[in-house]
Amino acid sequence: MEELYPGVSRARLPGGLSVLFEPRPDRPLALGVWLRLGSRDDPAEQAGLAHFLEHMLFKGTARRSALQISQAIDGLGGDINAATSKEYTFFHVEVLPQHLETALDVLADLVRRPLLAPEEIEREKGVVLSEIQAAHDMPQERVFELFMEKLWRDDHPLGRPIAGEEETVRALSQTQLRQRFECLRPEALFLTAAGGVAPAELLRVAGEKLGDLEACPAELHREPPRPNASGLYLEEKETQQVHLCLGLPALARGDERRWALEVLSTVLGGGMSSRLFTRIREQLGLAYAVSSGSSYFQDGGLLLIYLGTEPGKARQAAEVSREELQRLEREPISPEELRLAKQKMTGNMLLGLESSHARMMRLGGSEIYRQHLPLEQVIARLEAVSSEQVQALARQLLGEQPLTLAAVGPAAGLKTLEGLLDA
Template sequence: MSPPTAAAGDAQVTTLPCGVRVASERVDGVRSIALGFWIRCGSRDESEELAGVSHFLEHLLFKGSARYSSREIDELFDALGAEANAGTGKETTSVYARFLDRHLERAFDVLQDMVLRPVYAEVDSERQVILEEIAMYEDEPQDRVHDLLARALFADHPLGRPILGRAEVIANVPVAVVGRYHDERYRPRNVVVAAAGSVDHGRLCELVEQAFADQPAEPGPTELPADAPAHYGASVRFQRKDTEQFHVCVGAPGLARGDERRFALRVLDTILGGSSSSRLFQEVREKRGLAYSVYSYASQFVDCGQVAIYVGTRPDRVTESLEVIGRELRRLVEDGITDDELERARENAKGRTVLAMESTLARMNRLGGSLLTGVPLLSLDEILERYDAVTADDVVALAGKLWQPDRLVAAAIGRDEEVWRRGLEALAPALAEAAAQAAEATG
């Protein structure tokens, strides 16, 4: 008797007897398949002593499996004309490929062997690769500042740590420890196999069942995290670095991944700083020329989230930039939004959603990420209806809740901390006071 298959939006979802969930979405008119193994394992699952091991493990999956060497993996994907890659997040890891539909069995075989049966070859050389990646990241303040903001917001919680982890961990973690970490987390109930394109759901389920035939059955997915970090109010982080610009982030606690207000949040973000017609882009860059790069964004996790604004500007313009940002946040809440802004932002969100859904890779990512983290799989029409239902009152109410002054945190990388504190005074005096106290505490 075959396992039950349910429709979820435009997708088919089957939970196999072993515990693995299989999700697929057929896309007519394409000859390719995007296939991914999604594992409920990310930097959030790491202790401080193992910070970075999820990302390190993801790299090692490509260095050889029980039946394929690293070179053979590369040659096989090249011979198929396939694109293969992987990614580690704070809550998930994915290993995926895109290839012609006639190569499904071959591509699946290589991927499943990599994911389920790594042999941890070439470990020392890959350590060096990761250490170089960490060094490169440390040299990019426009990237690093976002992790400083996460530390300001989430403090010592694992969500406050960089996904890349710490160099000393990568340099010294024993292979046996990495192997145990894999075996504890890459288990059937932690895995979703997702595919989109010219794919037959029944055949995909057969392949997955064969791949996990030697794994013990684990009915029911692993419980999702329930340790959301507390928010303690004004918090700041500053890193001195000899840079031409100050790289500044302002943020606050946001929404969980499955929160129904996520559609209003997308509209709010588009209006605030997520598009070229947004208020921050127009006021900070276009009207005043204060920055080349200024934008807002939101990050969502299983049980919490964050909202954030980034601006990169020269030292003599930090104060004015933050003053404008603070004014726009207040204006958004006090004066509301116009009908034109609402319509433009809703259509922007809908258009980007539809365009993304024309990519089999984007569809596969949506299936894997949503199913693994407990987010309902909506059809395209249902998603568009959710955006159409967002009202101006929804957006303004959400802005008033998320961007309250007493919820703000901030982070910056630049030459002079005094410049930073003056800028914070223009944005939110409580943050400037927190920065002064932090400076006193560190001497």
């Protein structure tokens, strides 16, 4: 057993699987089984495979029907769910601590013994196709998909929707699904636990349920990101508003400059006191929803502004957003803005980690990217960011990467955006 930092430890089961845990007495127990497989690992002709597998694992195992999976956790008053991202998939349960064995038995059942029955595959395709169609029908979802497609190129895995496309999902076969599960390598699978858990008991149960996984030589080879050149991408849709995403490629998860990027994004559009919110919504009345954020991947990332506005205000709102980005490049943020941004981020982190589920998620994300930092060090790194570092980063990002703008909405609003990035 190894202590990663005070309160958080890692142990390895005999077969090599890692178990990470953060005991917190008198708290609910949150468990997660994580796979280092996400949508970017899907072959182009099987786009949506990881997401579809996430769905299928709940459709029955060799020991439980779909209903029995739900009843096993519902009957304990607990919750069970799953999610797929670009770079990982995870299955999680939250229960009272005394139900550790049942909860872990269900999770192990899902990832080790899925039936993947042909009739269930065809039935679930209808569910996932409806999910894809719903995303296309929601302009807030569609504009983000369009932005990702164009920022990373739609032929790169990071540019594809996590759920895939209708034609690739329709074509998925039982054989393709089974191939993904032929060999679950211990290094590609791990367990996280937080809350009311005794380490010895956790490791005993985990050893029973997951300890006999065998090593496998199969490896994943991820294609490095290839950002597109600057571009304006417009998609007409009959909506009341124009939905905009303006952004650019940014930093990978392991880049130490990401602490400065977090401060930059918070100052720019992180909440109701941010520059974008204050200027675009409060002062100019150009939009109700406006925000910015950063996303990080193993080997790349992005900085993004989102807003929804009336068609007649779309160009001005986009221009003001670009001006605020350029302002960060031109002048350092004030000491007071810097202090408030750090205070906000620290408060958000501490409040966000009150639940066992959030702690379990933090453990999982840290293990995926192999970057374990105690909360005190995260706060210290944020506190160490200077306004000069934020300005230098803004200059680097805006100087190296041109902006990409994606917009979805009525033709009248889209037409006003033409030539915007050339101005």
